[in-house]
Amino acid sequence: MNSRISHELVTRGDGKQINVVRKVGQLFVCSDACCCGQIDSGNPAVPLKQLQTEWEQRKLRNKVHLTIGGCLGPCDLANVAMLLFDGRPLWLHSFHTPEQVTALYDYIEAMLQAQSFLPTPPSLQPYEFNAFDWHKSSDDCETAETMEVRAR
Numbered sequence: 001m002n003s004r005i006s007h008e009l010v011t012r013g014d015g016k017q018i019n020v021v022r023k024v025g026q027l028f029v030c031s032d033a034c035c036c037g038q039i040d041s042g043n044p045a046v047p048l049k050q051l052q053t054e055w056e057q058r059k060l061r062n063k064v065h066l067t068i069g070g071c072l073g074p075c076d077l078a079n080v081a082m083l084l085f086d087g088r089p090l091w092l093h094s095f096h097t098p099e100q101v102t103a104l105y106d107y108i109e110a111m112l113q114a115q116s117f118l119p120t121p122p123s124l125q126p127y128e129f130n131a132f133d134w135h136k137s138s139d140d141c142e143t144a145e146t147m148e149v150r151a152r
Contacts, residue, residue: 006021006022007019007020007021007022008020008022021062023062023063023064023065024063024064024085024086024111024112025063025064025065025083025084025085025086025108025111026064026065026066026067026083026084027051027055027064027065027066027067027081027082027083027084027104027108028067028069028072028081028082028083028084029046029048029051029066029067029068029069029080029081029095030046030069030070030071030072030079030080030081031046031048031068031069031070032069032070033070033071033072033075034071034075035075035076035078035079036071036072036075036078036079036080037079037096043078043079043096044079044094044096044097045096046068046079046095046096047096047097047098047101048068050098050101051066051068051101052066052068054101054102054105055105058105058108058109060105060108063112064083064085064108064112072131073131074091074093074129074131077093077094077129078093078094079093079094079095079096080092080093080095081095081104082131083104083108085108085111085117086111086116086117088117089131089132090120090124090128091128091129091130091131092104092124092127092128092129093127093129094127095127099123100123100124100127103121103123103124104124106121107120107121107124
């Protein structure tokens with residue numbers, strides 16, 4: 001990962017060339033869908049103000065983009081956030097406390113400093129889950145060799 005701001009020249013559909021800032025990550029937060037942040041349904045509010053304020057104060061705009069929007073998918077968990085950092089996802093559920101927001105931004109800053117994806121900090125581990133099928137543990141993955149042996 002490079003600490004310098006990187007750009008890519010992209011030609012839009014209308015032919016105009018745009019100099020796009022490449023980012024190391026993007027934080028997606030569901031706050032306005034069927035369950036996330038819906039206090040009328042019994043779910044806690046999402047701390048939108050703190051998410052935005054800390055993102056701005058920590059000057060992450062050109063490094064990690066913040067997207068606050070609608071459904072990310074795992075609705076039964078409610079208040080879902082997903083950090084895509086250096087091409088790797090970190091999914092969090094029940095994301096609604098000021099402590100979680102601070103811990104997540106501290107984690108992002110630690111990874112930016114290390115210029116590497118780091119293990120999830122203990123403060124966020126209880127909220128981590130895997131929403132993608134392709135990130136199975138090595139025990140769940142079959143190699144070509146084991147598939148061949150099993151086929152015999």
